[in-house]
Amino acid sequence: MQLSDMKIIITGAGGGMGAHFATRVVEAGGQASVCDLGEEGLKALADACASLPGKLHHQVCDVSNEEAIGKFVDWSFEQMGGLNGLVNNAGLLRDGLLVKKDRNTGEIIKMSREQWQLVIDVNLTGATLMVRDVVAKMAGEGQSPGVVINMSSLARYGNRGQSNYVAAKAALAANTVTWAREFGKFGIRVGAIAPGMIETPMTRGMNEKARNALVAAVPVGRVGEPEDIWKAVQFIIECDYFTGRTIDVDGGLTM
Numbered sequence: 001m002q003l004s005d006m007k008i009i010i011t012g013a014g015g016g017m018g019a020h021f022a023t024r025v026v027e028a029g030g031q032a033s034v035c036d037l038g039e040e041g042l043k044a045l046a047d048a049c050a051s052l053p054g055k056l057h058h059q060v061c062d063v064s065n066e067e068a069i070g071k072f073v074d075w076s077f078e079q080m081g082g083l084n085g086l087v088n089n090a091g092l093l094r095d096g097l098l099v100k101k102d103r104n105t106g107e108i109i110k111m112s113r114e115q116w117q118l119v120i121d122v123n124l125t126g127a128t129l130m131v132r133d134v135v136a137k138m139a140g141e142g143q144s145p146g147v148v149i150n151m152s153s154l155a156r157y158g159n160r161g162q163s164n165y166v167a168a169k170a171a172l173a174a175n176t177v178t179w180a181r182e183f184g185k186f187g188i189r190v191g192a193i194a195p196g197m198i199e200t201p202m203t204r205g206m207n208e209k210a211r212n213a214l215v216a217a218v219p220v221g222r223v224g225e226p227e228d229i230w231k232a233v234q235f236i237i238e239c240d241y242f243t244g245r246t247i248d249v250d251g252g253l254t255m
């Protein structure tokens, strides 16, 4: 598939990597229909894309809301005059140990059900319902070829303090295989990317010491940039022989 032919939904594009991916698609002459939780980042992105060759369409949509997803997918199809791609990018963190002992009081503290559920609702259930509705639309409207890209994470291999996020990101990588097998007959490929540590609002708040320790462990010696991950997105879109795999783009951190 060519970038200039893309009519692609990108979730969580009000900032970070999603905004970067959308800009690259529109720069190449394609169309992107993007969503996020709030209007502000989407408006800034729309302004930045206004003079580019392609088109950007934007709407507020909470991917943890099933009804909102259905409406956004239908709206995107109408705006773009079709739909042939999805970058399932929206995500959030609510890190914490599953069980910890308070240093001062010795009290045992458990991760709350809410802390678990929010991350699962957005990063896994929301992402899955987005794949379901996008693929249903593409298959129902005879849109082929098509491509779905899931944003997993190096956390898919397991990471201390991230039980909720690990569960979501590992499931997305595993279901990339499931969905590649299921959707091949519709002419739809499915790939995933598992980024290492990338410079975005998600990682900017990280404590300096933890950040330096992490960077020291990255064989290429630096934090990744959204452009590093865009190169993998572009590869999955353009390589018609790629499906069912997760690409680790982590500077070698998880070798």
Ligand SMILES: NC(=O)c1ccc[n+]([C@@H]2O[C@H](COP(=O)([O-])OP(=O)(O)OC[C@H]3O[C@@H](n4cnc5c(N)ncnc54)[C@H](O)[C@@H]3O)[C@@H](O)[C@H]2O)c1
Pocket (backbone or CB within 6 Å): 011, 012, 013, 014, 015, 016, 017, 018, 035, 036, 037, 038, 041, 061, 062, 063, 064, 088, 089, 090, 091, 092, 122, 126, 151, 152, 153, 154, 194, 195, 196, 197, 198, 199, 200, 201, 202, 203
């Ligand atoms: N930055 C990293 O180091 C890193 C590493 C591995 C994986 N990832 C994954 O890459 C993706 C993009 O991450 P990022 O670093 O750009 O993060 P980010 O926080 O900068 O951007 C994520 C976007 O998703 C949006 N979002 C959150 N909940 C939403 C919801 N319910 N509905 C719609 N939008 C919602 C946020 O508002 C935000 O704009 C995420 O799935 C993240 O888990 C990031």
